[in-house]
Amino acid sequence: MLYAYRSIAIFLVSTTLIFLGSLPASAVEIQKVVSPGGIEAWLVEEASIPIVSLNVAWRGGASLDPADKAGLAYLASSTMDEGSGEFDSNAFQERLSDLAIQLGFDASKDSFSGSLKTLSENTEEAFRLFGLAISDPRFDQEPVERIRGQILASLNQKLSDPNSLAGRAWFELAFGDHPYSQPSEGTIDSISAITREDLVDFARTRLGKDNMLIGVVGDITAGKLGPLLDETFGKLPDKAEIAAIPQTEPLVEAAIKIIPQDIPQSVVIFGGQGVKREDPDYYTAYVLNYILGGGSFQSRLTEEIREKRGLVYSVYSYLYPMKAAGLQMGGFGTSNASVKEALDLVEAELVRIREEGVTEEELAAAKTYLNGSFPLSLSSNDRISDILVAMQFSDLPIDYLNNRPDLINAVSQEDINRVAQKLLDPDKLIVVVAGKPENLEATGKGAQKN
CATH class of the missing domain: 3.30.830.10 (Metalloenzyme, LuxS/M16 peptidase-like)
Structure with a gap:
């Protein structure tokens, strides 16, 4: 689901402000939390408002996509919350809506990321749902084809959008055959070529504990967060199967x-x-x-x-x-x-x-x-x-x-x-x-x- 949050979730966004914005940055106290299973996260406790936010990034993003499957990370990010474990797409989204949980994923050239926002009273269930989404995504045919259709429609529109055309052409000109030249959202041909097996393989190989970075802020203590990290991320493989992007520089001539x-x-x-x-x-x-x-x-x-x-x-x-x-x-x-x-x-x-x-x-x-x-x-x-x-x-x-x-x-x-x-x-x-x-x-x- 492409961030189609319900109205209650929109209300949740509007009520997440905390008071650190009026304080110097040095007033933010960051703790390093290590779970019993060895998973590390950085935490800022903020109990004044009953909300918890989680952000996660995995090193290695859309630039790791095969050239003929460009946009794989982007399609995975758009479908990973469309059903997981025992929940099909509708059931998963209804569960999120019922508890006012925001959950979504995104892909950039260098990272694949996920985010979660929940009322603190629903923290355990929200983390459980996030863990299901990353460790057992279903990638059922109906939601995948629905989202693929949305992406293809967007890509088709961008063929006549001057901002999109200029941005894509700049990276192609600057980086030639390097992976940075390929568009993160893919092309009409490459998005059309991605299979369910590609998506399953993406989730299995690209999201590991060794390339994962976690930040948590809100109404949660270090003692409570530690075990939740293991429950949420413990099923991921210890090591991601990713290659290094070769170092490069842009074109060195006008x-x-x-x-x-x-x-x-x-x-x-x-x-x-x-x-x-x-x-x-x-x-x-x-x-x-x-x-x-x-x-x-x-x-x-x-x-x-x-x-x-x-x-x-x-x-x-x-x-x-x-x-x-x-x-x-x-x-x-x-x-x-x-x-x-x-x-x-x-x-x-x-x-x-x-x-x-x-x-x-x-x-x-x-x-x-x-x-x-x-x-x-x-x-x-x-x-x-x-x-x-x-x-x-x-x-x-x-x-x-x-x-x-x-x-x-x-x-x-x-x-x-x-x-x-x-x-x-x-x-x-x-x-x-x-x-x-x-x-x-x-x-x-x-x-x-x-």
Whole structure:
């Protein structure tokens, strides 16, 4: 079921706010809980509201899908809660609805994830249902074909959606034959080719105890959580049968690819080399990106392209650190007549930061915002449990939230200048445009015919 939560579950979402959002991140006390069977989870106890949130991620996501079965992880994520154990699809969903339990799964390029949210009085049953979904999914024909049909309809719509076309083409251009080039949601042909046996094999081989990361937040104690971890995850295999994704980097030469679309406004995606999460320069790149295009109205790209010239409604950039590659990406939409001018301004800003660096005022403002806004992300049980899993996924220490402000404050102008030389190179910018841009030609590998 594609997150078709009942109205009672929607109400549950609206009542999950806790009070950590008004506190400094250092006020979040994270415990490491190890079950009697050796399963580890990170826990934040919060008893003020009777709700428990669980987030789980398994290392290895859609990029592990066979090329001819791209979208396997995505289809599995969409059908894993459509019946398990003694429950068929209807019975399973009715049980969740009766107890106001939210349960769902998702797949990204590097991970397969699950989430659970429940009233604390239903914690044991909610964890039991989650355990059934991951250890004994039914993948019955009716729900699988129903969900497959929904995904195929969505993929068909995206064939004419400029944002989807540009995003998919960018990764194909940037990564060539590497697994990162294949779409996580698959294609019409690959989704159509996936069998029930593929789904069963996915659940059997890809979800192990050794590649699992767990975060729990809410009205539950460490003593109660430990045994629940064994009951929920104990039936999973000790080791997942997954291969490592080869390390890579995006295309290292400038390229422009144009996807002709008969629309008045083009969609532009640009990007290139970034940093992975474990890179020592990550925090410098993070601050640099805020100044370039990650700071909305405080960013240089917004100032130059929107405020001064009115060419776009929005322009942005962001870091995209993956396990096998690091990216820095961005994008905007603008009239076909303005695409080239806006792209020229992006490149000019890259050059200006490389040559002139950033000002003390820009650096101070970036640090103030990045440190001051972060506690707002700690505003709900499920958001915090998601952060706990992300910390483990990135191999960050359990006291990371205490140290994060110092890591950002340590970034200097000299650091920014050095990293800008490494990352902000217009001669290596990969650009994909979906639309009918005027006075712009495809170049480099983007000019090659598919």
